[in-house]
Amino acid sequence: MEATSAGAMGSPRPDLYRTRTRRSTGEAAIRYALLVAALISVLTTAGIVFSLLEETVVFFGDVGVGEFLFGTKWTPLAGGESQSFGVVPLVFDTLYLTGIGLLVATPLGIGSAIYLSEYASPRVRRILKPVLEVLSGVPTIVFGYFALTFVTPVILKGLGLEVGSFNALSAGLVLGVLVLPTIATVADDALTAVPGSLREGAFGLGASRMQVSVRVVLPAALSGVVAALVLGASRAIGETVIILVAGGQKANLTLDPAVAMQNMAAFIAAASRADIPTSGPKYGAIFAVGTTLFVMTLLLNAISIRFVRRYRQVYE
Amino acid sequence: MNTAAERSLSRKVVERASSGRRTKDLMFRLALLFSTSVGFVVLAVLVIDVLLDGGSRVSLDFITSPPSRISPERTGVAPALLGTIYLMVLCAVFIVPVGVATAVYLEEYADRDSRLSRLIEVNIQNLAAVPSVVYGILGLAFIVRGPLGLKPVLLAGALTLGLLVLPVVIIVSREAIRAVPSSIREGSLALGATQWQTIWKQVLPGALPGIATGVILALSRAVGETAPLLVIGAATFLLFSPDGLGSRFTAMPLLIFEFISDADTDLRAAGAAAILVLLALLVVMNAGAIFLRNRYERKW
Amino acid sequence: MTRWLTIAACAVLALGAAACGEEEKGGGGGGGGDIKGAIAIDGSSTVQPFAQAALELFQGENPDVQITVGGAGTGDGFEKFCRGELDIADASRAIEDEEKAACKKASVAYSEVQVANDGIAVVSNKSLPVKCVKTEQLKELLAPKSKVKNYSELGSGLPDKPVSLFSPGEESGTFDFFTETVLETDAEQRQSNVQTSPDDNVLVTGVSGESSALGYFGFSFYDQNKDKLNLVEVDGGTGCVAPSTATIQDGSYKPLSRPLFMYPSAKSIKKPQVKAFMDFVIKNQDKISKAAKIVPMTSEQATTSQENLTKAEQG
Numbered sequence: 001m002e003a004t005s006a007g008a009m010g011s012p013r014p015d016l017y018r019t020r021t022r023r024s025t026g027e028a029a030i031r032y033a034l035l036v037a038a039l040i041s042v043l044t045t046a047g048i049v050f051s052l053l054e055e056t057v058v059f060f061g062d063v064g065v066g067e068f069l070f071g072t073k074w075t076p077l078a079g080g081e082s083q084s085f086g087v088v089p090l091v092f093d094t095l096y097l098t099g100i101g102l103l104v105a106t107p108l109g110i111g112s113a114i115y116l117s118e119y120a121s122p123r124v125r126r127i128l129k130p131v132l133e134v135l136s137g138v139p140t141i142v143f144g145y146f147a148l149t150f151v152t153p154v155i156l157k158g159l160g161l162e163v164g165s166f167n168a169l170s171a172g173l174v175l176g177v178l179v180l181p182t183i184a185t186v187a188d189d190a191l192t193a194v195p196g197s198l199r200e201g202a203f204g205l206g207a208s209r210m211q212v213s214v215r216v217v218l219p220a221a222l223s224g225v226v227a228a229l230v231l232g233a234s235r236a237i238g239e240t241v242i243i244l245v246a247g248g249q250k251a252n253l254t255l256d257p258a259v260a261m262q263n264m265a266a267f268i269a270a271a272s273r274a275d276i277p278t279s280g281p282k283y284g285a286i287f288a289v290g291t292t293l294f295v296m297t298l299l300l301n302a303i304s305i306r307f308v309r310r311y312r313q314v315y316e
Numbered sequence: 317m318n319t320a321a322e323r324s325l326s327r328k329v330v331e332r333a334s335s336g337r338r339t340k341d342l343m344f345r346l347a348l349l350f351s352t353s354v355g356f357v358v359l360a361v362l363v364i365d366v367l368l369d370g371g372s373r374v375s376l377d378f379i380t381s382p383p384s385r386i387s388p389e390r391t392g393v394a395p396a397l398l399g400t401i402y403l404m405v406l407c408a409v410f411i412v413p414v415g416v417a418t419a420v421y422l423e424e425y426a427d428r429d430s431r432l433s434r435l436i437e438v439n440i441q442n443l444a445a446v447p448s449v450v451y452g453i454l455g456l457a458f459i460v461r462g463p464l465g466l467k468p469v470l471l472a473g474a475l476t477l478g479l480l481v482l483p484v485v486i487i488v489s490r491e492a493i494r495a496v497p498s499s500i501r502e503g504s505l506a507l508g509a510t511q512w513q514t515i516w517k518q519v520l521p522g523a524l525p526g527i528a529t530g531v532i533l534a535l536s537r538a539v540g541e542t543a544p545l546l547v548i549g550a551a552t553f554l555l556f557s558p559d560g561l562g563s564r565f566t567a568m569p570l571l572i573f574e575f576i577s578d579a580d581t582d583l584r585a586a587g588a589a590a591i592l593v594l595l596a597l598l599v600v601m602n603a604g605a606i607f608l609r610n611r612y613e614r615k616w
Numbered sequence: 617m618t619r620w621l622t623i624a625a626c627a628v629l630a631l632g633a634a635a636c637g638e639e640e641k642g643g644g645g646g647g648g649g650d651i652k653g654a655i656a657i658d659g660s661s662t663v664q665p666f667a668q669a670a671l672e673l674f675q676g677e678n679p680d681v682q683i684t685v686g687g688a689g690t691g692d693g694f695e696k697f698c699r700g701e702l703d704i705a706d707a708s709r710a711i712e713d714e715e716k717a718a719c720k721k722a723s724v725a726y727s728e729v730q731v732a733n734d735g736i737a738v739v740s741n742k743s744l745p746v747k748c749v750k751t752e753q754l755k756e757l758l759a760p761k762s763k764v765k766n767y768s769e770l771g772s773g774l775p776d777k778p779v780s781l782f783s784p785g786e787e788s789g790t791f792d793f794f795t796e797t798v799l800e801t802d803a804e805q806r807q808s809n810v811q812t813s814p815d816d817n818v819l820v821t822g823v824s825g826e827s828s829a830l831g832y833f834g835f836s837f838y839d840q841n842k843d844k845l846n847l848v849e850v851d852g853g854t855g856c857v858a859p860s861t862a863t864i865q866d867g868s869y870k871p872l873s874r875p876l877f878m879y880p881s882a883k884s885i886k887k888p889q890v891k892a893f894m895d896f897v898i899k900n901q902d903k904i905s906k907a908a909k910i911v912p913m914t915s916e917q918a919t920t921s922q923e924n925l926t927k928a929e930q931g
Contacts, residue, residue, distance in 0.1 A: 165825025
């Protein structure tokens, strides 16, 4: 989600209210009621953090932090001796799938953004931008269906590739399609924010449109474009359903995309469906993975906000 | 600020001046065109694929019958469709007051520089980026089990989804409220109205179309979510329609998930048909949002 | 603005009314339609299709009973059951000692009622031509510390293809039964090159989609997907036998035949809707099994179940 921009028109300075209103008890009561509503969002975060941490701490009591973070065998649902809680394969798969997705979405997304902001006429833009909005509104379960029943059998096998019914390539490609609109929209915002004077100057010096786009506008909007990529990555890392339906049931530590893979979010959903008991390391594993996922997306989000602020600052 | 029109104009004016490198430019332009069209092409292929797979199954019977294990040809989506609609309504009841109240507080009452309001703002931005599974965990830990202990019933599902899309409502409502010009507020205050009277009678009605659009968009998102409902334990195969806040329930995305996970091709076709029903619902909702935006949006 | 809201609200209500109307129409047919209440069933994913078929047929006559059926797995089903969260636990194996103890501790009494039969089918991908496999070979392939990387390592006649396996997960009764009977371990199986899922449909999709895949799951899932899979006969010491209704019912498909159970709790069987449901299940077990494409009980087994049920209801 894009950060909110500071408004140009809108709310008057608070002191405007202070000098003119009568502070009846009714007004004060309303103010507090609204504050309570606003605090619900804070409570939500507190709730997320608390619900994750409580069980994670218990889990780390059973299974050492080191074993979790650095172990390479992820078989939390197995019995007896085969059970192992090394999260490395799961994190690796998550990043691998995100990597495939970004490999697709980055060039296509930035390409679309450049086209929309530098080449398309306002009329074409009015048609194409809604297409992106529509694409971003498609429920992920539909993408999962698409990956499972079309991309894998028709496209991949049609190309003659030896892939299993559940494979990382299919899930990763569709994941890329999922985050494409996010990258394109945010990058487009960044590109259009570049002042016209920069372009005009370059054109005036005899540059072609391609040179202007690539050598002038893109570098100027770079932090915004990077923010777009980071946002896309964050979205891809947390995606559940596409991987759950088309990616596979196991976190395989391999570089082979024809093999099944599972990411952190899909593991959480799959494990919850199998209905684990309400205590013990199997239950705690869900929360430990949830915490890992939460921390990763939080970090990515913080990074992207930093980049957005940078590009906004330069041009406002 | 430079608008698309301005950029286009400056391009047209200056374009004639540049020359040479025609092929490279052309190739680049084609590459960009290709990139832009990929999104469009994939969307088209997706819709056509779903239509081909499931179009024949969609009928009034399909929408009004319950799912069937014993005769997959007669399977329907009624309980899930009703579940989705109930979830949507309950969710709206929750997010509209809370979301708008939060937006009003942040825009009209809060001191911009205070730590509290900054905390709330950053918080909302972070919440918007949290993956939906984590909201599922939150719902499982606090709403289904834990302090609220509601069990995986309709109300629990609606609250979990509500928390998920609340940031969207807040952000959009804030933009809408911010767009109402200061002069409106000042005029109202000059006539002796209190702050709340000003907000309730002038600002909110002015921001209403923007808020309504935002709420509909948030609900579209909630309607399409699968992961949180899976984690809190909503059923995927149910024959009865939910009959109250405390009823077990299922929803369209969950039923679709159940259908398409099935190896039976008949049920997969039903899954495609269910996708079409869900997409139709989303189209209606978004068309409503666009209509509201075009018809009622005021250009201050 | 208000006009559009009203129209939208009307559309929603109309949809709701239409759906409600359809169901009432559908349910009003049969008799005995005044039983009300909810029934919570969960457990084995192998029994789940049976339970779902039963609930459909039952709800046709009793539309006011709200039944939910889950497929979390036999083990997890028993855990929920012994916490008092279920009325009926579905199981693809008999309740184990630890589970018995847990139930006793929570004062959950129950009765064991067989409802159907099942065999575990061993299947392979259509391009992996395996005709028959001995139980010793299965044991070698799937043992916890197995290092078999190619099927040909197991013996002559088996194809030279890399191993890729699909099996139910640890929460599954099918898994428990297989590991106990074939692997002779306590719920332990190899981890490398194995993909597990509690959802048998996922296993079917997995095996049918990968050219060197082999897997096992409930026979009914093979039966419904015959065209996608290659059935592997199992030699339990007396020759290669293919699973079928007959060989499962008379036990000649060994060792992978087993009974399927429902465990109603003593407290729940007193509720009129649960009692009515269980009666219905036993009385119509043949019809339900056929509808769910599961192997039905023999008439002797059905009689025994009826006796157990009557005892439970009176107890």
